[in-house]
Amino acid sequence: MTIRQPLIIVLSILFLGYGFSAQASTLESGVLKEGICLQAGTQWYRHWTEKIKKVFKKEPSIKHGLLVRAKACNQSKGQEWDIDENGVISGVGGELSIYRWRKQFYPATALRHSKGLHSVRYRQQRLYFESRGSSYCLTLGKPMRFKTLPWEECLKSAESRWLFDLPPDPGAEGLIGLTGIDSNQDGIRDDVERFIERVLPDSIEKKETIRAMAISRQKIYESVENRDLVIELGTEVDIASDCFFFLSDGDPENILKKLEAATVNTEERARAWNKINSYFSGMSFTLPDDLSSQCSFKTEN
CATH class of the missing domain: 2.80.10.50 (Trefoil (Acidic Fibroblast Growth Factor, subunit A))
Known part of the structure; x- marks a missing residue:
């Protein structure tokens, strides 16, 4: 049984529009x-x-x-x-x-x-x-x-x-290597970040939960040869997934499948993803009775 700690997501809501930035952007x-x-x-x-x-x-x-x-x-x-x-x-x-x-x-x-x-x-x-x-x-x-x-x-x-403040579309260059391009250095591949912004417009909490998942997945790709670290990061992905299911009232599984497809979008990344999944072979996981316990949100003014 895996014991999961709540996912703490800090939301900075500085005004009524999302995406406030001190720097000029598009x-x-x-x-x-x-x-x-x-x-x-x-x-x-x-x-x-x-x-x-x-x-x-x-x-x-x-x-x-x-x-x-x-x-x-x-x-x-x-x-x-x-x-x-x-x-x-x-x-x-x-x-x-x-x-x-x-x-x-x-x-x-x-x-x-x-x-x-x-x-x-x-x-x-x-x-x-x-x-x-x-x-x-x-x-x-x-x-x-x-x-x-x-x-x-x-x-x-x-x-x-x-x-x-969306990162620019990385195009073909974003398909090179396991980790792709992260031009704004926020821990998420540019093409994945653009996908998240377009698919999840309705909720800051949902978006930040998916972003937390994407960051953990990016770290998993960076650590694909380190089995212990991958398993640890996999727990973070599971926690974010549980939190997302709690927040969603539509079809969260479909969105998560689309996110995985957007993430695992080359043969090289698919091979690495299969290797990552093999680390979890034979392991069992227990879902919490209360999915809301998997996410705690703090708002900063």
Whole structure:
């Protein structure tokens, strides 16, 4: 019988949006198509008429700012955004704002506020703003055009999210070796971290539990030749799994299978995973009667 200690997960909730960071980073669309980022970098949209161009030229608040577009993520300066503890988003040209003209909303950066501008805040992974007493979010439609949704609808749609501070897609280089690429040095492979952010949008606790599991699995890959350490780390994975089952009311087993598929995604990693599993052959494990005992959450303000 294996005695399991509770998994202690520290959650740092600094404001109403997830992913606060003191460093500039990208805001990537949470729609199914990956790799589309928010970018400041033009005075007007190419398809605009001369009439609307004149309107924006006369607007003093955004005269020295830039319109914002959805572009392929490329780590350029225009795709760098800062988010403070109040959710204020700043980039090249000033704070992210919404300009309303003829019932249309246009995102732009601005150095100062005016009557026609609406400040955008990062809340619950959405771009939140208010206009005429109502709350909205800015999301991405087709083809690569912005659209707005009432706030209540935003919260029901995972695709209305903008993911802050995601590591870049490692591409083919992320498939090399057992441990892949961890560009932000948080203990999770970049491709696995991106998977977690997209699949688990609804709960900080679930996400942090899965992250704890991913970190332990990454350590297992790094220690594949050390049987004793692998078994010790395997217990950590089991504890996180129990905690995740407690937190989930849907189909947690399906999500865990998808996580394993995302982790064991090359022949080399599959061979190592088979070796790791062989260390546990013949061992028995006992589930606790109360799965909630496997996770304890502490919130830091």
